[in-house]
Amino acid sequence: MFKYLFIIPLLFNTLFALSNESKVCQKCHPIIYDEYYGSSHRKASVYNNPLHKAYWDKHPKDEKGYTCAKCHTPTDKKSVETGVLTDNTIQREEPISCVFCHTIKEVDEGEMSNTNISSTEKRDFFTAEKSKRGSHTASFKTKSSWFGLVKTTQSSPYHKIDYNNENYYNGNVCMGCHSHTNNEHGFDTVMLDAMIDKDDKNSCISCHMPQVLGSKVTLNDSKTHAYHGIAGIYNRTREMGKYVDFKVAQNSKSFNVSVINQSNHALFGQAFREGVLIATITRGSKTIELPAFSFTRILGDEGKEAMPWKATETLKDTLIYAKKEIPFNISLQKGDRLTLTLGVKLVTKKGEKALGLKNDPEMRKFRVLKVEHFEF
Numbered sequence: 001m002f003k004y005l006f007i008i009p010l011l012f013n014t015l016f017a018l019s020n021e022s023k024v025c026q027k028c029h030p031i032i033y034d035e036y037y038g039s040s041h042r043k044a045s046v047y048n049n050p051l052h053k054a055y056w057d058k059h060p061k062d063e064k065g066y067t068c069a070k071c072h073t074p075t076d077k078k079s080v081e082t083g084v085l086t087d088n089t090i091q092r093e094e095p096i097s098c099v100f101c102h103t104i105k106e107v108d109e110g111e112m113s114n115t116n117i118s119s120t121e122k123r124d125f126f127t128a129e130k131s132k133r134g135s136h137t138a139s140f141k142t143k144s145s146w147f148g149l150v151k152t153t154q155s156s157p158y159h160k161i162d163y164n165n166e167n168y169y170n171g172n173v174c175m176g177c178h179s180h181t182n183n184e185h186g187f188d189t190v191m192l193d194a195m196i197d198k199d200d201k202n203s204c205i206s207c208h209m210p211q212v213l214g215s216k217v218t219l220n221d222s223k224t225h226a227y228h229g230i231a232g233i234y235n236r237t238r239e240m241g242k243y244v245d246f247k248v249a250q251n252s253k254s255f256n257v258s259v260i261n262q263s264n265h266a267l268f269g270q271a272f273r274e275g276v277l278i279a280t281i282t283r284g285s286k287t288i289e290l291p292a293f294s295f296t297r298i299l300g301d302e303g304k305e306a307m308p309w310k311a312t313e314t315l316k317d318t319l320i321y322a323k324k325e326i327p328f329n330i331s332l333q334k335g336d337r338l339t340l341t342l343g344v345k346l347v348t349k350k351g352e353k354a355l356g357l358k359n360d361p362e363m364r365k366f367r368v369l370k371v372e373h374f375e376f
Contacts, residue, residue: 021098028158029217029218033228035227038229038235039228041101043234044071044073044096045073045091045092047087051355052068057356064083072095074095075090075097076088076090076091079091104126109179126165133164178190183309184309207231208231209228212226240370241368244267251331255328255332257325259325268296271297273347275295276344277342278341279340281338283336290330300315301313334376336375337374339374340372346365
């Protein structure tokens with residue numbers, strides 16, 4: 001069968017001509033493709049994401065057209081260039097494709113938002129693999145042994161692999177889209193600003209694309225691969241809880257809960273996003289439910305709550321930056337069991353109403369990040 005190896009590149013050349021580039025990647029990366037297909041990247045367009053659609057439906061329209069394209073649907077080059085939004089295969093199947101993410105050469109830091117600069121080298125893809133960091137670009141090769149009776153392959157028959165782009169190791173490859181997004185008033189509506197430096201312990205990649213079991217490619221077996229489902233609010237939400245710590249301090253009449261954020265950005269900073277801390281005390285056979293605390297940022301204009309594109313100020317900010325301390329006006333007694341549950345909802349109640357999403361149960365679904373018990 002090895003004499004037919006020359007057919008493999010030809011097969012991939014034919015597949016690459018199809019409109020769905022990412023489907024080509026499935027041939028050698030089936031596990032990764034399946035994860036990608038259920039990810040927020042594959043569901044980034046207005047045709048796949050009800051929340052993004054709700055924002056765009058409410059957003060004022062002008063001659064610029066669909067201005068979200070450079071991050072939400074960069075694979076649809078026509079939409080990026082013209083601002084025209086149309087229902088097509090790219091929008092539904094790969095608005096942010098595998099090829100797009102793996103060809104980001106660098107990130108141009110802008111005042112209003114950052115911009116991804118893509119490589120012009122065809123089928124020369126960037127990736128991160130610590131054991132090959134700093135090595136030359138890998139190309140497809142076949143090796144013979146036992147007088148030609150055994151043949152093995154190295155690297156991909158479809159593309160070259162560049163292991164030298166530092167942005168794929170420190171996580172800054174994500175910052176073309178996941179940094180700041182200023183509206184026309186110069187007000188940041190996303191507020192992540194998580195550019196990573198050498199002293200940071202965690203990065204976008206280590207938190208949201210952790211190593212999980214399963215081979216990354218069929219051509220060579222590997223025990224693990226970077227999770228491409230994007231861990232976070234939609235997938236593997238509870239795994240995000242390991243980047244949050246709880247500390248409880250008590251006095252005679254009350255107690256405080258400190259929520260410590262180990263990530264590189266504020267938690268729940270997106271417009272209308274809401275984090276919630278639920279505290280309950282089990283005292284004998286009795287359960288005491290304490291008032292829930294909401295972590296959110298309310299945007300406004302001239303003192304009144306406003307949609308993100310109109311916002312010029314922050315009316316309220318209870319987000320978790322490095323640390324957030326929440327007081328509870330009740331004393332803890334010996335034998336009490338305190339349960340802390342931190343979770344997140346896609347939108348606040350006001351956001352649900354403002355965006356016309358009251359009939360979508362996913363919007364107010366409580367997604368648990370962390371649960372911890374304390375005995376006294």
